[in-house]
Amino acid sequence: MNELISVFIIALLGSAGHCIGMCGGIVLAYSSKLESNKIIYHLSYNLGRVSMYVALGIVVGFIGSMFSLNIFFKSSLFVLAGICMILAGLSLFGKISFFKKLEYNIQNTRWYKSIFQKYLQIQSVSGIFILGMLNGLLPCGFVYAFLFKAASSGSILSGALIMLSFGLGTIFALFLFGVISRSILDKNEIRKLFLNLASIAIIIFGVLMVYRGIMIFGGGNVSHGNHGMHIMDANATKPMHMH
Incomplete structure (x- = not known):
């Protein structure tokens, strides 16, 4: 439960910095085409995003469950996911361009523009919901960081819950941004502060995951070794019977 709360808080901070910068344009685009700025449309868009995040959490959680069958693979998954989270955090922090090029290239492809243009024209709750789901599929370092965590x-259940917590944490900033279009969250200085705090937290998460992966592997070997020692001790102390 504490882990899910931590994910929620980090997503809440990061959404004010990263999500508004990346998805704010989409929110403004569909908002400008609506006859009335009703709350139901913004709820539908955000529920679409969160639904896609949960679906992705289920997929990566399932993949991660296959690695959990072996201690070596499980520890390797933690280390790999932790390293990717560290890289994602550094990318969001602006220190490296780990995901930025991928995000930029996908957003500027023809299919991205055409499919989004199609659903931006649909002024219905269901259309906005699908737009939100499509938004959830966009390459995003912030999302990827927690998909690694979910994996x-x-x-499957933990993966879904982690991405649900992440998705719920990102709703507030984009929902508020959509309802009032412009807000204090649109100030670059404040957005950068929130994003930096979230990035640091993601890097810390990543470091802890790498450490946990190393400890799982080390603990697995120790446990296995101890098990062997117990067997040896049991055989050594087993009384001999003369026939």
């Missing part, structure tokens, strides 16, 4: 859980 490392090694569980």
Whole structure:
């Protein structure tokens, strides 16, 4: 539960910095075409995003569960996911361009523009919901950071819950941004502060995951070794019977 709360808080901070910068244009685009700026449309868009995040969490959680069958693979998954989270955090922090080029290239492809243009024209709750789901599929370092976290859980349910917590954490900033279009969250200085705080938290998460992966592997070997020692001790102390 504490882990899910941590994910929610990090997503809440990061959404004010990263999500508004990346998805704010989409929110403004569909908002400008609506006859009335009703709350239901913004709820539908955000529920579409969160639904896609949960679906992705289920997929990566399932993949992670296959790695959990072996201690070596499980520890490797934690280390790999932790390293990717560190890289994602550094990318969001602006220190490296780990995901930025991928995000930029996908957003500027013809299919991206055409499919989004199609659903931006649909002024209905269901159309906005699908737009939100499509938005959830966009390459995003912030999303990927927590997909790595979800994969490392090694569980379909945990993967879904991690991405649900992440998705719920990102709703507030984009919902508020959509309802009032312009807000204090649109100030670059404040957005950068929130994003930097979230980036640091993601890097810390990544470091802890790498450490946990190393400990799982080390613990697995120790446990296995201890098990062997117990067997040896049991055989050594086993009384001999003369026939």
